[in-house]
Amino acid sequence: RALKMDEELGYKSGIANDLGNIGSLYISLKKYSEAEKYLLQAISISDSIGILKEKVQFENSISELYSQTGKVKEAFEHFKKAIEARDTLINEAKSREIMNYEFEKKEAAVKAEQDKKDALAAAESRKQEIIIWSVIGGLFLVALFAGFIFRSLRVTKKQKIIIEKQKHLVEEHQKEIIDSITYAHRIQRSILTSDSYIKHEINSIDAQHFILFKPKDIVSGDFYWFFKQDNCLYYITADCTGHGVPGGFMSMLGISFLNEIIIERHITDPGEILNKLREKIVKSLKTDEGYTKDGMDAILCKIDKSKQILQYAAANNSFYIIRNNEIIEQKAQKMPVGYMEDSAQFVTQTFRLQKGDNIYTFTDGLPDQFGGPKGKKFMYRRFEENLSAICNLPLKEQEETLEKTFQDWKGNLEQVDDVTVIGIRI
Known part of the structure; x- marks a missing residue:
């Protein structure tokens, strides 16, 4: 009913919020297809009118939807978009704060230095969040792939002939796994x-x-x-x-x-x-x-x-x-x-x-x-x-x-x- 009233009034911000609320409701009901449709519409409207706060909510909701449905790549992409929208809001707020304090000459130097430290800390935090979620997704896939490979090695004597034929392929896969874990090691060292x-x-x-x-x-x-x-x-x-x-x-x-x-x-x-x-x-x-x-x-x-x-x-x-x-x-x-x-x-x-x-x-x-x-x-x-x-x-x-x-x-x-x-x- 609220959606219909907002559509009649042409109130786009209200329409976006209504669509987002409906999509979140469908997630809780596990009606993922309907939830995806409404959330994508809400995101589209929020992009067109530039309502970043609501966009953060919609992106997080659809990221949660894709996580529940096993779409890791899509979940990660929308999670990044939520982070980017949130950071834009934070940066806009920081800009307004700096402008307000420009008139306080005695605190200008201290404020500028503190803002620089905050920006570096926030950038480091964002970098680590992105790296962490990337590595978690990658290691999850590696773990699944490793489980498949090692289960394939539990064979009977009758399967030895098949193992010999697949030996070269398995060795290549093992090398890929080791290379992936080695790369994960480099990433882990980078977030320390x-x-x-x-x-x-x-x-x-x-x-x-x-x-x-x-x-x-x-x-x-x-x-x-x-x-x-x-x-x-x-x-x-x-x-x-x-x-x-x-x-x-x-x-x-x-x-x-x-x-x-x-x-x-x-x-x-x-x-x-x-x-x-x-x-x-x-x-x-x-x-x-x-x-x-x-x-x-x-x-x-x-x-x-x-x-x-x-x-x-x-x-x-x-x-x-x-x-x-x-x-x-x-x-x-x-x-x-x-x-x-x-x-x-x-x-x-x-x-x-x-x-x-x-x-x-x-x-x-x-x-x-x-x-x-x-x-x-x-x-x-x-x-x-x-x-x-x-x-x-x-x-x-x-x-x-x-x-x-x-x-x-x-x-x-x-x-x-x-x-x-x-x-x-x-």
């Missing part, structure tokens, strides 16, 4: 915070650092992420469920959600950041069968240079601060960033820093590595002894020593898990 950005921001708070990052497979389930805002450095050291392609999926979700929580929503308390991250992970991984126990163990740190304090929240993984050759363990809460029955809220802890303090955050890959003369685990006690022995060395030498220690201990044995150690000296 760049070395140049980390070095610049850590130097800006008069600190030094190293990052020892050794994935078990081509794609890693460990990840790290850095962001600096208002003289505070945020960084996370995370170990996702599994490694390889499954862990890679989870790490990309984690980075995407951190961009949204910290950069876009401006949440700054470490405990609250992990709470929001857990909410989004649990919601994203929920299926019709219920909740999955996938997630991550993580340490989220916030170094406030002006107050000379470290605030943190830790899920399952503790970490160390070494001061005057004494190890001060910072205990973690015994729960993951993921679904767990009767889980509590993550709580922010505070530690007052002193010049010369060494902060070491890490995943369990190095302590859990088998090796040595008896093929046993490296263990946390031996890890602590090594950190105590190297804590006064330059940070680059600490990284090199830890890597050599790991390789010597592992020897010819297989690496059992992804390895990540981050050291920061105040």
Whole structure:
């Protein structure tokens, strides 16, 4: 009825909204064909009259429709269009804000610098969102293709002749899979915070650092992420469920959600950041069968240079601060960033820093590595002894020593898990 009235009045904005609402209703009723027709009409009208806010809604709705119907490419294209329309709205709002503040001469320089940082952060966030969704789609297709190939290898003796005939084809397909996963590795490395950005921001708070990052497979389930805002450095050291392609999926979700929580929503308390991250992970991984126990163990740190304090929240993984050759363990809460029955809220802890303090955050890959003369685990006690022995060395030498220690201990044995150690000296 509303659509008919708006059509009689020639009210195009109202017509577009009516069509979009009808399309969304049909999605909830799973009448996808009708939903697609109405949403495409709504998008066409929104483009013709330039109503960007409504266009974002319509593009997101039709992207959700295509996701539910398995049209991954179309879902991704419309998701990009929604992002572009949203960014246009944001950019228009930013332009108006800058014009309003041009008359405030005393704040002009500060405002211009802040706008530049916001634009860079937004651009980085958009870039990572696009890359993440591209990689997720690509890895999903690779996983399906890999499943098909490996199932084809489960054959009986009578099928050996067929296998020999298909051997060349299978080898070519395997090479394509490995090449695809290798490309996914390069993309994953690109969405990890760049070395140049980390070095610049850590130097800006008069600190030094190293990052020892050794994935078990081509794609890693460990990840790290850095962001600096208002003289505070945020960084996370995370170990996702599994490694390889499954862990890679989870790490990309984690980075995407951190961009949204910290950069876009401006949440700054470490405990609250992990709470929001857990909410989004649990919601994203929920299926019709219920909740999955996938997630991550993580340490989220916030170094406030002006107050000379470290605030943190830790899920399952503790970490160390070494001061005057004494190890001060910072205990973690015994729960993951993921679904767990009767889980509590993550709580922010505070530690007052002193010049010369060494902060070491890490995943369990190095302590859990088998090796040595008896093929046993490296263990946390031996890890602590090594950190105590190297804590006064330059940070680059600490990284090199830890890597050599790991390789010597592992020897010819297989690496059992992804390895990540981050050291920061105040």
